[in-house]
Amino acid sequence: MVTKVRPADASDGRALAGLADKLIPGEAPTYERIRVLTRSLRRSDYFLYVAEAEKRLLGFADLWVFPDFAHGGKMGIIQNLFVDRTFRRRGIGDLLMRRVTRRANELKLKELHVWTTFRNRAAISLYRKHGLTRKSLLLERKFER
Numbered sequence: 001m002v003t004k005v006r007p008a009d010a011s012d013g014r015a016l017a018g019l020a021d022k023l024i025p026g027e028a029p030t031y032e033r034i035r036v037l038t039r040s041l042r043r044s045d046y047f048l049y050v051a052e053a054e055k056r057l058l059g060f061a062d063l064w065v066f067p068d069f070a071h072g073g074k075m076g077i078i079q080n081l082f083v084d085r086t087f088r089r090r091g092i093g094d095l096l097m098r099r100v101t102r103r104a105n106e107l108k109l110k111e112l113h114v115w116t117t118f119r120n121r122a123a124i125s126l127y128r129k130h131g132l133t134r135k136s137l138l139l140e141r142k143f144e145r
Contacts, residue, residue, distance in 0.1 A: 001053045003092055005099045008048040008060065013037050015057040016050070023082040049099045051083065051092045059083035061096040065107060073110040081114070081123070088122070097130045 008016065017033040028036075040046045045066060051059040061081040068075045078100055083092045104112045115138045116123040124134075 003051050003053040003058060003090070003095060005049050005051050005095045008037075008041065008050045010038055010041060012050055012057060016048075016060060019057060019060060019082055019084060020080075022084060023080065047100070047103055049096055049103075051096055053087075058087040059092050059096060061100050063100050063103060065109065068110070071110045074107060076104050076107070076109045076112045078112065078114040081126075093123075093126050094129070097126060101130050 013034040014030070016037060017030045020027075020033050021030070037048075040062075041048065045064060047063040047065070049061050049063075050057050059082055062079045064077045064079055065074055066077075067073070081093060081096055081100075083096070101112065112132065114127050114132055116127070
């Protein structure tokens with residue numbers, strides 16, 4: 001099976017919403033995920049890549065870019081990187097990370113950030129392979145909506 005990574009487009013909405021529900025089950029209804037995705041894809045500071053094989057989406061990674069005056073340049077955050085459990089350990093995460101880091105270099109970002117849980121050893125290993133190192137602790141607060 002040949003896997004390619006390409007920029008996502010609006011036609012990927014339903015498949016991406018399905019993958020997102022595997023990543024964060026029940027977090028949002030499909031229509032809301034598609035609405036947010038459609039808006040995000042129109043932004044010049046958002047990049048979403050999908051891994052695809054035989055017309056099936058296997059995973060995705062997204063990159064948000066923002067200016068940071070303290071660093072004097074642009075920063076990036078990999079908001080999500082997800083590969084369907086059925087297709088893990090086949091190098092798909094590596095392909096997605098290569099594409100995201102290539103884009104980060106093209107944009108001349110000062111830094112690239114990503115977060116994951118402390119127990120997600122496979123993700124930590126993947127991120128370290130691509131030059132990311134442990135630098136800080138991310139704290140999170142959820143708001144009821």
